[in-house]
Amino acid sequence: MNDFIIETAGVRRSFGSHVAVDGLDLQVSQGSIFGFLGRNGAGKTTTIRLLLGFLKSGGGEVRVFNEVVTGPEGNAGLRRRIGYVSENKYLYPYMTVQQIIRFTRPFFPKWRSDLELRYMDMFHLPPNRRISALSKGMRTTLMLLLAMSHGAELLILDEPIEGLDAAVIETLLKELVALPATEGTTIFFSSHQLAEVEQIADRVAIIDHGRKVVEGALDDLKVQYQRLRVVFDREPASISWLPGADHVRQEGRTVSILASRNVEGIVEQARSLPGASVERFPVGLKEIFLEHVRGN
Amino acid sequence: MKAWMETRWRLLGLAVYLLIALALNYRNSAGTGVLTTAWFMLTFLAISLGGSGVNSQAPLGFSEGVAGSTQFTISLPVTRLRLFAVRTAAGLVETTAVTGVTAFFVWDLFPAMRAIATPADFTRLVLTTILFLTAPYCAHAFFSTWSDEPFSMAYAGFTLILLLVLCHHLTPGVDIVRAFGQASPLQTHRLPWSQLAPSVISAVVLWLAAVFMVRRREY
Numbered sequence: 001m002n003d004f005i006i007e008t009a010g011v012r013r014s015f016g017s018h019v020a021v022d023g024l025d026l027q028v029s030q031g032s033i034f035g036f037l038g039r040n041g042a043g044k045t046t047t048i049r050l051l052l053g054f055l056k057s058g059g060g061e062v063r064v065f066n067e068v069v070t071g072p073e074g075n076a077g078l079r080r081r082i083g084y085v086s087e088n089k090y091l092y093p094y095m096t097v098q099q100i101i102r103f104t105r106p107f108f109p110k111w112r113s114d115l116e117l118r119y120m121d122m123f124h125l126p127p128n129r130r131i132s133a134l135s136k137g138m139r140t141t142l143m144l145l146l147a148m149s150h151g152a153e154l155l156i157l158d159e160p161i162e163g164l165d166a167a168v169i170e171t172l173l174k175e176l177v178a179l180p181a182t183e184g185t186t187i188f189f190s191s192h193q194l195a196e197v198e199q200i201a202d203r204v205a206i207i208d209h210g211r212k213v214v215e216g217a218l219d220d221l222k223v224q225y226q227r228l229r230v231v232f233d234r235e236p237a238s239i240s241w242l243p244g245a246d247h248v249r250q251e252g253r254t255v256s257i258l259a260s261r262n263v264e265g266i267v268e269q270a271r272s273l274p275g276a277s278v279e280r281f282p283v284g285l286k287e288i289f290l291e292h293v294r295g296n
Numbered sequence: 297m298k299a300w301m302e303t304r305w306r307l308l309g310l311a312v313y314l315l316i317a318l319a320l321n322y323r324n325s326a327g328t329g330v331l332t333t334a335w336f337m338l339t340f341l342a343i344s345l346g347g348s349g350v351n352s353q354a355p356l357g358f359s360e361g362v363a364g365s366t367q368f369t370i371s372l373p374v375t376r377l378r379l380f381a382v383r384t385a386a387g388l389v390e391t392t393a394v395t396g397v398t399a400f401f402v403w404d405l406f407p408a409m410r411a412i413a414t415p416a417d418f419t420r421l422v423l424t425t426i427l428f429l430t431a432p433y434c435a436h437a438f439f440s441t442w443s444d445e446p447f448s449m450a451y452a453g454f455t456l457i458l459l460l461v462l463c464h465h466l467t468p469g470v471d472i473v474r475a476f477g478q479a480s481p482l483q484t485h486r487l488p489w490s491q492l493a494p495s496v497i498s499a500v501v502l503w504l505a506a507v508f509m510v511r512r513r514e515y
Binding site for chain 1 (some may be wrong): 297298301331364365367368371372373374375376378498510511513514515
């Protein structure tokens with residue numbers, strides 16, 4: 001037993017010859033807000049579908065609430081504890097908002113009518129409007145309502161803020177940040193909106209080509225990663241930088257380095273080079289993300 | 297609720313069409329074609345309602361997002377088997393109900409029918425029809441687990457025709473068509489079990505195959 005709500009070990013999944021998820025290890029602690037990042041096609045949605053058991057893994061192990069996720073045939077009880085917002089945001093188009101709530105409610109014995117009313121009001125959802133007549137943003141908020149009102153212990157949200165306006169995003173982010181404290185909920189979400197991820201996530205993982213390239217607490221990553229700008233008085237020859245200089249770009253006399261460890265050593269190395277001056281800058285999540293996925 | 301919302305318009309539409317067909321036969325008075333008409337329409341109805349895999353059926357006027365809503369359906373905390381079983385049961389109840397209503401109108405509106413059949417024989421005929429309809433219904437249920445409408449309906453129709461032709465050429469003992477002809481309860485005063493066996497066995501096999509598909513398929 002451990003306190004990880006989600007734990008994957010060496011998970012693989014291919015579609016034909018395309019490897020979508022390649023030996024992925026993830027650990028998500030209870031009560032955390034975990035941002036799961038990657039480019040389009042990096043394997044985020046496949047990973048989420050593996051976590052929910054929609055797909056069967058082609059190797060490794062997926063555990064959610066310490067239960068092994070077996071694939072399409074099993075884990076119905078597990079899904080009672082999970083609130084899910086899918087990437088496509090499709091619900092039954094012929095139902096109204098009120099009808100889909102009435103349809104969904106009986107599946108979840110811990111349904112919270114107080115939260116249902118709160119989110120109906122918060123997201124300004126029209127109860128009698130058909131889902132086919134809702135905007136994509138409204139469909140997203142309706143899916144969020146369904147996921148967040150059933151007393152889920154884990155929210156798995158695939159691009160939950162896509163299509164939402166700035167005001168709704170702000171409201172939603174505040175609500176999501178409060179959930180771990182008020183309800184003890186764990187949140188695992190994927191997003192392309194790095195600024196919003198940075199605003200609420202306490203831990204992030206970045207995947208690229210199905211492999212995890214970065215994982216850590218957001219605060220630690222911000223401390224750990226630094227941008228070094230080394231300016232030489234003339235264009236330098238090729239330099240073999242110390243380990244930790246993850247991404248090095250040279251433009252004329254300037255060398256830009258994203259360092260993930262051994263920052264002091266790399267600074268010392270730069271200063272020891274003839275005619276070099278060194279500046280250090282903090283980096284944001286966007287910069288870490290771009291450096292890791294760019295050109296791969 | 298979901299099944300009803302998806303199928304109500306096709307159910308009501310076909311029921312109205314069926315009643316019109318019965319009325320036209322009524323005006324032609326002899327009423328000899330009424331059973332053939334009803335049999336044909338009910339078969340079509342069973343195929344139409346049978347698309348009850350895990351995918352949603354597209355009701356009249358709604359197409360966008362119906363297929364995509366499968367992700368929501370499978371995220372609900374019920375087993376695939378239960379999802380499928382509840383849905384097929386709902387569709388079979390609808391089919392049975394329409395068959396019952398049709399039978400009532402045929403019995404009530406056509407004096408010729410009352411002249412050639414006793415209530416017991418007519419009830420046996422209705423039961424024969426319902427048992428026969430399980431085959432086209434389950435054929436569409438099976439094909440809908442891996443194919444979208446209207447292709448799944450077409451495949452189910454072809455499968456039914458194949459079954460009818462095959463049984464017709466095998467031996468009169470398993471000729472399904474005879475269940476509504478020489479071996480009909482109106483002629484023999486008993487249920488045509490041997491002629492119904494291919495339908496019922498096919499329905500069970502197709503339903504089990506559908507369950508197998510539904511439980512393993514990655515939507």
